Amino acid sequence: MPAGAAVTAMRAWLARPAIEVAPELLGCVLRRESDDGVVAVRLTEVEAYMGSDDPGSHAYRGRTPRNEVMFGAAGHLYVYFTYGMHFCANVVCGEFGTATAVLLRAGEVIEGAEIAQRRRPAARSPHDLARGPARLTTSLGIAREHNGVDLVGEANELTLRRCAESAELAGRIATGPRVGVAGPGGDGTHYPWRYWIEGDPTVSVYRAHKPRRHRRAAQ
Template identity: 60%
Template sequence: MAYASERERLAVPATEAARHLLGAVLTHDVDGERVSVRITEVEAYMGDVDPGSHAFRGQTARNATMFGPAGHLYVYLTYGMHYCANVVCGTEGFATGLLLRAGEVVEGAEAAALRRGNPRTHLDLARGPARLAQALGIARPLDGADVFADPLRLTLPDEPVPDELVSTGPRVGVSGPGGTDEYPWRYWLTGDPTVSKYRPAVPRRRPAAAAPAGNPQNA
């Protein structure tokens, strides 16, 4: 079936697979409640050569899925409260993947809005990696799931998106090497209204000094 060849289209470097994934539709079926998202923005992570990747320091229990075969979902919790989802690409063992950064809900918008709580507009339903995951109902138990098998279903476009419709740029939220335009590994559909706004990576400020000089408590 088409499934085998669709998986093969992801078994290439993430920078290439990105053009297959843009415009693709990811569906998640939870108890008959289906939400589908058309992917409009992705970010490539290139395994152990990529300082911005979770896999940079080698395989751990958390990122094991990234080291597996293409076409599986790597789901992780970030900042203690948000889930993000990657589609694993490339060759097994090389830990490359594409972070789903943004998309447009094309099916099940009501269910997605319910999960999201308080979206301002339809476009906000899946704009941003954590929002997209939440709209689709993706959480940790889906880590390692096959995107071509229940309860997920990824449908790639018949043909890769033409280059002229794809923009590239620096990655978002990645600090240090790998976050600059030295690695333009963020891809989006040019002009798509659901693409998340670019925010430069800034290290969070440390909490105010734990022991301020003038504090009497600090002896």
């Protein structure tokens, strides 16, 4: 398939609702070229977010300067800063303007492990290098400047590619509540939109949503 046709096909594949794209992203490879060298991560855990239909989505209340990228074309990277210390990366999905996206939660470093280890010196094993959304972005060196990068264009620094394994994983894909996201019942089970490769050692540890405790006003 010619390069231009491959880009068009990849963007069309991503231009579907996030809950359809998310499980099919498992096994895909996110690869980054930098001055340090190449790091590539095989995705093993993701979460779908459904825009205005999803209270857990950054786009639930509409367009803002922060979430602008989510409303654009499928195949771009939405990067946000959280907890004052971490970056998280999402693949924008769906039709233009729908703001659905897939959070990249965990993966296996399959290329450039020594570079990822330098970026994450606290990692105790290769399985820990990209186990968790902040660890994944750190291993790849993804930061604020990558917000809006086109992952499916030609000759880009960051690329997302499907591989043969993705089509063979159907029997190993598990689904459940998203991490730290509540639903109508308070436990997130109403939105079982986290998907992972069952038994893969790089999948992150599940943590249920914990409601914030409000301090009682002084009497």
